[in-house]
Structure formats: C-alpha cells, structure tokens
Amino acid sequence: xxxxxxxxxxxxxxxxxxxxxxxxxxxxxxxxxxxxxxxxxxxxxxxxxxxxxxxxxxxxxxxxxxxxxxxxxxxxxxxxxxxxxxxxxxxxxxxxxxxxxxxxxxxxxxxxxxxxxxxxxxxxxxxxxxxxxxxxxxxxxxxxxxxxxxxxxxxxxxxxxxxxxxxxxxxxxxxxxxxxxxxxxxxxxxxxxxxxxxxxxxxxxxxxxxxxxxxxxxxxxxxxxxxxxxxxxxxxxxxxxxxxxxxxxxxxxxxxxxxxxxxxxxxxxxxxxxxxxxxxxxxxxxxxxxxxxxxxxxxxxxxxxxxxxxxxxxxxxxxxxxxxxxxxxxxxxxxxxxxxxxxxxxxxxxxxxxxxxxxxxxxxxxxxxxxxxxxxxxxxxxxxxxxxxxxxxxxxxxxxxxxxxxxxxxxxxxxxxxxxxxxxxxxxxxxxxxxxxxxxxxxxxxxxxxxxxxxxxxxxxxxxxxxxxxxxxxxxxxxxxxxxxxxxxxxxxxxxxxx
Amino acid sequence: xxxxxxxxxxxxxxxxxxxxxxxxxxxxxxxxxxxxxxxxxxxxxxxxxxxxxxxxxxxxxxxxxxxxxxxxxxxxxxxxxxxxxxxxxxxxxxxxxxxxxxxxxxxxxxxxxxxxxxxxxxxxxxxxxxxxxxxxxxxxxxxxxxxxxxxxxxxxxxxxxxxxxx
Numbered sequence: 001x002x003x004x005x006x007x008x009x010x011x012x013x014x015x016x017x018x019x020x021x022x023x024x025x026x027x028x029x030x031x032x033x034x035x036x037x038x039x040x041x042x043x044x045x046x047x048x049x050x051x052x053x054x055x056x057x058x059x060x061x062x063x064x065x066x067x068x069x070x071x072x073x074x075x076x077x078x079x080x081x082x083x084x085x086x087x088x089x090x091x092x093x094x095x096x097x098x099x100x101x102x103x104x105x106x107x108x109x110x111x112x113x114x115x116x117x118x119x120x121x122x123x124x125x126x127x128x129x130x131x132x133x134x135x136x137x138x139x140x141x142x143x144x145x146x147x148x149x150x151x152x153x154x155x156x157x158x159x160x161x162x163x164x165x166x167x168x169x170x171x172x173x174x175x176x177x178x179x180x181x182x183x184x185x186x187x188x189x190x191x192x193x194x195x196x197x198x199x200x201x202x203x204x205x206x207x208x209x210x211x212x213x214x215x216x217x218x219x220x221x222x223x224x225x226x227x228x229x230x231x232x233x234x235x236x237x238x239x240x241x242x243x244x245x246x247x248x249x250x251x252x253x254x255x256x257x258x259x260x261x262x263x264x265x266x267x268x269x270x271x272x273x274x275x276x277x278x279x280x281x282x283x284x285x286x287x288x289x290x291x292x293x294x295x296x297x298x299x300x301x302x303x304x305x306x307x308x309x310x311x312x313x314x315x316x317x318x319x320x321x322x323x324x325x326x327x328x329x330x331x332x333x334x335x336x337x338x339x340x341x342x343x344x345x346x347x348x349x350x351x352x353x354x355x356x357x358x359x360x361x362x363x364x365x366x367x368x369x370x371x372x373x374x375x376x377x378x379x380x381x382x383x384x385x386x387x388x389x390x391x392x393x394x395x396x397x398x399x400x401x402x403x404x405x406x407x408x409x410x411x412x413x414x415x416x417x418x419x420x421x422x423x424x425x426x427x428x429x430x431x432x433x434x435x436x437x438x439x440x441x442x443x444x445x446x447x448x449x450x451x452x453x454x455x456x457x458x459x460x461x462x463x464x465x466x467x468x469x470x471x472x473x474x475x476x477x478x479x480x481x482x483x484x485x486x487x488x489x490x491x492x493x494x495x496x497x498x499x
Numbered sequence: 500x501x502x503x504x505x506x507x508x509x510x511x512x513x514x515x516x517x518x519x520x521x522x523x524x525x526x527x528x529x530x531x532x533x534x535x536x537x538x539x540x541x542x543x544x545x546x547x548x549x550x551x552x553x554x555x556x557x558x559x560x561x562x563x564x565x566x567x568x569x570x571x572x573x574x575x576x577x578x579x580x581x582x583x584x585x586x587x588x589x590x591x592x593x594x595x596x597x598x599x600x601x602x603x604x605x606x607x608x609x610x611x612x613x614x615x616x617x618x619x620x621x622x623x624x625x626x627x628x629x630x631x632x633x634x635x636x637x638x639x640x641x642x643x644x645x646x647x648x649x650x651x652x653x654x655x656x657x658x659x660x661x662x663x664x665x
Binding site: 055165178182185186189190233340341345348349350351352353355356358379380381382383406407408410412413419422451453454455456457458459460461462463464465466467468 | 502504506507509511513515522524526527529531533535538541543545547550552554555556557558559560561564565566567568569570571572574599600601602605606620623625626627628629630631632654
C-alpha cells in the first residue's frame with residue numbers, strides 16, 4: 001500500500017489521516033468545495049477537490065473519487081463512515097480499478113447492506129433475528145399494506161442504510177401514511193434508494209453491538225461490546241463499554257454469536273454486529289455495519305487495539321497478531337458525540353462560525369475532533385463536530401472524568417449537545433446503568449428542561465467584562481475570525497492599571 | 500457604580516465599587532470581594548474571595564455569549580433589545596413561519612388559500628442530512644408561500660405566511 005485516499009470529512013477523516021501517518025503511508029484528502037478550509041484537508045499530505053458541496057456531486061460521486069485516486073497515485077481508499085463507506089458499487093468499482101478498498105469485499109457489503117438478505121444469512125447460521133421481517137418496498141401503498149399485517153408498534157426502516165436515516169417508529173397508526181412518506185423520502189435522499197421494510201418493535205430494548213476484526217487468513221475475533229442505547233431521533237448520542245446489562249456469561253455467548261455472524265457473512269476487515277437486547281436478556285441480530293463505527297474509540301480504550309490501523313493492516317494482507325484469548329476488557333470508556341444542534345429545540349441543526357473553542361484535556365481524555373476556532377459549520381453534512389471520550393478504571397470513574405471534561409469544553413458560535421450530555425451523565429437512571437433506547441424520551445423533562453437559575457458568579461463575570469470591556473478589550477467575533485491575524489489575539493489587559 | 504446585567508433573560512442590579520486592587524460587588528443585598536487576574540484571548544480570570552473563576556466570552560450572530568463553570572450564557576446589554584441570543588424562534592403567533600435553520604426545501608405541503616391547523620407540517624427542510632418538518636404556529640389560512648421545492652433557505656427566511664383564524 002503506497003498511498004491512501006480519504007474521500008470523507010470531519011473527525012473521521014482526521015482519525016484516518018492520523019492512522020495513515022502513524023503507519024508512514026502518505027495520505028490524500030478528497031474534499032468538496034465546502035471543505036477547503038476544513039481540518040482534515042490541512043492535516044493530509046495532499047488534498048484534491050472532488051466537486052461542489054452537495055454530497056451527491058462530491059463525497060458520493062464515485063467517478064470523481066476514482067479520478068482523484070488515479071490523479072494522485074493512490075492505490076487504496078479508506079471510506080471512513082457514512083457517504084460511500086457501505087456502498088457495494090463503490091467497493092466493486094475500486095476492486096475493478098485495482099484499487100484496494102479498505103473494508104470488506106463488495107459482495108459482503110451488498111449482502112449485509114440489504115437487511116432482508118443479511119437476515120436470511122443470519123437465520124441460516126442460527127443467529128436469532130427480530131420477528132416480523134418483511135420484503136421491502138419503496139411504494140407507499142405497498143408499505144402501508146405490509147404494515148397492516150403486523151400488530152402493535154412497528155419500525156419503518158430503510159433497506160439501504162443505517163444511522164437513523166429513513167427510520168420511523170410507528171406507535172399508533174393515525175400518522176402512518178405521512179410517516180411512510182417521510183421515511184421513503186429520507187431514505188431516497190440519503191441512500192439513493194427509498195426501499196423501506198417493517199420490523200416488530202421490541203419493548204424496552206437496549207442497543208448492544210460487538211466489534212469484529214477479521215483478517216484475510218481466516219482469523220476472526222470480537223473485541224467485546226458497546227452499549228449504544230442512549231439515542232435521539234434513532235441516532236446514537238452516547239456510547240459506553242462495557243455494557244451494564246451483560247455479565248461474563250452473556251458477553252461470551254453474544255461474542256460467540258457475533259463471530260459466527262461475521263463468519264457466516266464471509267467477513268473481512270473491521271465490522272460491527274448490532275444486536276437488539278430485550279428485557280429478558282434475549283438478543284436479536286439487528287444488522288451488520290460493514291465499516292468503522294463512529295464509536296470505535298471506546299473499544300480502543302478498553303482493549304488497547306488500534307482499530308483504524310488494523311483496518312489498513314488487514315487490507316494490506318497482514319495477519320492479526322493476537323487471538324481471542326489474548327483480548328481482555330480493561331476499565332470503562334464512554335463517548336459523547338458532540339453534535340451541532342439545539343437539544344432544547346427538538347435537536348434542530350445549528351450552523352455558523354465557531355467563534356470560541358476550548359477543548360478539554362487531562363488523564364483518560366481523548367477528543368476526536370474535526371473543528372477549529374474560526375471554522376464555519378456548514379449545513380451540507382452530518383452535524384457531528386467531535387467525539388469526546390473518557391476512560392476510567394470503572395464506570396463511576398469514567399463518568400466523573402467525562403463530567404469534568406464536558407465542563408471545560410467550550411464551543412461558541414453554534415449550539416451543541418454538550419449541555420445535553422452533562423444532563424444525561426448526572427441523571428440517576430443513567431448512573432444506575434438503566435439505559436434503554438427510549439432513555440432520552442423517557443427523561444426529557446430532566447434532560448431537555450430549562451436550566452437551573454443563573455448563579456451570582458455569572459453576573460459578576462459579565463459585569464467585570466462589561467467594566468473592563470470599556471477599556472479596550474476585544475471580544476472574539478465572527479468578522480475578526482473571518483480574517484484571523486496573529487495580532488488580533490495579542491494584548492493583555494490587567495485590572496487595576498495602577499497596581 | 501450601578502450596573503444592570505441581563506443573562507438568559509434574568510436581569511440583576513449590581514453595585515460595583517473599586518477598592519484599590521479589588522472590587523466590592525453588592526448583589527441582592529450580599530457583598531462580594533472580587534479581584535481580577537486578567538482578561539485576554541477571550542478569557543477572563545478572577546477571584547470571588549479565594550474562589551478561582553474563569554469565564555470565556557465571544558460575540559457572534561447569536562449575540563454575546565459567556566461560558567463559565569460548564570454552562571453557556573447569553574448576555575444581553577442593559578438596554579435590552581428585546582431579543583435573546585441563540586437560534587431564535589421559527590414561528591410567531593402572528594402566523595409568520597421562519598426557517599429555523601439553513602437548508603434545502605424538500606417539500607411544501609400547502610398552497611395559498613389552504614386552511615391549516617396549528618402543528619400541521621407546512622414545509623420540510625433538509626439540513627445536515629436530516630429532514631425537519633416545519634409546523635404551522637396557528638390555525639388559519641395560508642396567505643403566502645415564499646418558498647418552493649429545491650430552494651436554499653437561510654436562518655430567519657420567511658417560508659410561509661398564515662392569516663390566523665379569528
């Protein structure tokens with residue numbers, strides 16, 4: 001492997017670029033016009049523009065990406081997550097072009113990408129699957145008809161993808177038609193395929209997934225679980241490992257099932273087997289994610305294995321140098337996804353220039369970030385800004401570290417989910433480890449309610465700033481950040497001039 | 500000196516007196532001895548008694564912001580422009596529906612003359628790859644539709660005007 005192209009953006013592009021550099025492989029960022037000033041473009045060895053901001057014309061444009069790989073002499077592509085990471089036609093095209101796709105073979109992506117096919121494979125391999133699976137359709141009337149055949153609450157899910165896009169929970173049927181229309185439309189625009197299927201809704205479920213690594217020499221291991229039950233709009237918000245719901249016996253059983261699932265799929269590279277975990281400790285295969293997961297850092301903390309580097313090493317034919325019995329889970333890790341959105345206003349996306357950024361640090365803290373002060377968050381892409389990860393000897397220690405890290409994380413200019421995370425982490429039910437996928441909804445009054453009263457220190461700080469502000473203090477502002485010069489930040493004001 | 504400070508909509512009167520190397524603050528009948536380190540690079544360090552405090556300030560389209568102790572506050576000037584910072588409201592009781600975010604219009608569910616009910620989705624905006632339904636704030640009749648499918652809209656753009664039902 002001589003050079004890797006990364007047709008992705010944000011924090012995951014940064015993560016992949018770092019892994020390439022650590023392995024001494026030159027790395028090229030393939031970016032859209034909207035990302036010319038983005039962090040990953042600055043960190044890559046080379047950068048090449050692949051098109052306009054619209055994802056369809058850039059990060060989803062297979063021809064443009066292949067052309068960029070050719071022009072820059074890349075013989076491998078790391079797709080990150082999202083965009084083309086789970087697109088079998090993209091992987092197949094690269095295979096045909098003789099470019100290494102850092103991920104599983106295209107037929108595996110195709111089979112696992114179809115919820116219907118993947119379920120059939122898992123059923124055959126003896127892995128439990130969720131009841132009520134049906135053929136998908138992109139016809140609203142057909143989907144309505146299929147929905148009427150299942151009693152009780154159902155899920156509408158996009159056949160072609162995950163991440164909550166095109167997904168709707170139907171608790172009562174009065175809005176069914178509009179929900180079906182929304183799901184089809186969202187799936188079509190996110191994946192280019194509006195096919196929706198229906199699944200029975202499991203009560204009080206947890207979302208627990210197992211990390212897999214499979215090399216091309218027949219070795220498959222699991223790297224234990226991640227608990228991803230805290231979600232909003234069916235998108236993960238906070239993940240942790242180990243899960244509070246599993247004991248060693250159950251963990252072993254599920255890990256074994258995950259390895260069997262990967263083997264049945266003919267899997268290679270890093271992947272994740274997602275399970276729905278019911279209140280009677282039953283578990284069902286949900287789907288297999290054929291890419292690196294957003295939440296991979298928590299597994300890296302507790303196992304000490306660098307998953308992104310292993311993706312690259314497996315893709316260039318290396319053999320895993322450890323076995324299942326060598327792997328242990330040590331300590332506890334939590335990840336908070338920092339989104340650009342307003343939690344208090346139904347999580348609407350928030351864009352704008354980041355006017356102030358203070359990033360947390362300290363023992364056991366890792367911040368996978370794609371932002372910097374002065375950078376503008378654009379409306380074109382996913383709202384994920386960074387992933388704050390805290391590690392501790394146990395869950396309590398990890399929670400405490402995360403709380404302190406969140407307290408020192410300052411992002412101004414846009415709304416973020418930092419405050420939401422602080423409230424989740426101080427919630428009694430969360431602290432007890434009773435996290436179900438309905439957690440945020442069930443506790444929204446505490447988690448999304450109005451904040452506590454303003455403390456007197458805040459008034460003193462504001463008054464001091466106002467006082468001192470009159471003496472020529474410059475606050476950071478957007479116009480200044482548009483054209484940052486070193487001189488803007490220079491200058492120190494000290495109180496009591498005649499000190 | 501008297502100062503009026505308004506944070507997150509809460510207004511307080513502060514009496515500030517400079518006493519050599521420190522300040523004496525009087526708030527709600529309580530006194531505080533405040534000494535300051537420095538204000539630089541957007542950060543203010545100071546002490547209330549011995550308590551060490553740091554606050555960060557910034558200014559943007561959302562107004563003036565302050566971060567302190569893990570919370571972010573909106574600071575309004577004493578004169579009070581009657582608007583609070585943040586990604587403001589998208590709907591008014593008068594029936595104007597504004598875009599709460601920049602994005603692409605992917606559906607317009609109403610036409611001029613249509614009757615709508617409060618909370619009925621009138622427009623769908625796609626932003627950051629999520630579809631967001633924008634609802635009517637009031638019962639009424641659609642007076643004007645200012646957007647069409649495919650339009651790129653910005654924060655605060657008026658999407659639809661509704662004549663509220665009397």
